Amino acid sequence: MHIILISESWLKPSLLLMLVSLSGYKILRNDRINKGGGGVAIYYTGKPEFIIIELTNPTNKVLLAVVYRPPKAAYLYDFEEALLMPWHEINTIDTVDEKISHFSHMISDLYNRMVPLRTRHVTKPPALWLTNDIVQLMRKFDNAYSRHKRDI
Numbered sequence: 718m719h720i721i722l723i724s725e726s727w728l729k730p731s732l733l734l735m736l737v738s739l740s741g742y743k744i745l746r747n748d749r750i751n752k753g754g755g756g757v758a759i760y761y762t763g764k765p766e767f768i769i770i771e772l773t774n775p776t777n778k779v780l781l782a783v784v785y786r787p788p789k790a791a792y793l794y795d796f797e798e799a800l801l802m803p804w805h806e807i808n809t810i811d812t813v814d815e816k817i818s819h820f821s822h823m824i825s826d827l828y829n830r831m832v833p834l835r836t837r838h839v840t841k842p843p844a845l846w847l848t849n850d851i852v853q854l855m856r857k858f859d860n861a862y863s864r865h866k867r868d869i
Contacts, residue, residue: 721760728756769824771817778813780820799827 721742728737728748738744742760749755769782802823810816 719762723758723760725754726756726758727754728758778817780813780817782820798831802827 719742721739726746726748728746730748730750732748734744737746737758739760742762744758744760746758747756767783769780772779772781804823807816807820807823810819
């Protein structure tokens with residue numbers, strides 16, 4: 718599965734889907750209406766295993782979540798760990814904003830345990846024109862320059 722998350726997408730409902738589609742990806746987007754900027758979008762491949770959405774109107778705010786577990790999932794322990802979290806604590810919280818904050822914290826903790834962050838260093842591939850002969854000549858030049866600097 719590949720996922721691209723975009724904030725400040727600046728997409729508008731009037732913008733044709735074909736203008737923002739990426740080959741091989743599905744898009745889920747929430748455009749900002751009646752204001753400039755803003756909006757969020759998610760490009761993804763594969764099938765999402767869970768969806769969490771927040772629905773708001775002037776008087777209500779609701780957070781909905783749905784999780785799918787395939788019948789023959791290999792990671793049953795992980796799924797059970799998610800089910801055994803103290804979700805009932807959310808019902809004891811008074812305001813929707815605090816409930817969302819607590820829920821987000823629980824999801825974040827669960828995610829950090831199941832999918833730990835790993836740092837990766839991305840390097841650019843070498844330039845196509847940079848052949849082994851050129852690299853050797855560059856090394857010779859660097860060595861000669863270093864010797865010259867020492868001799869001064």
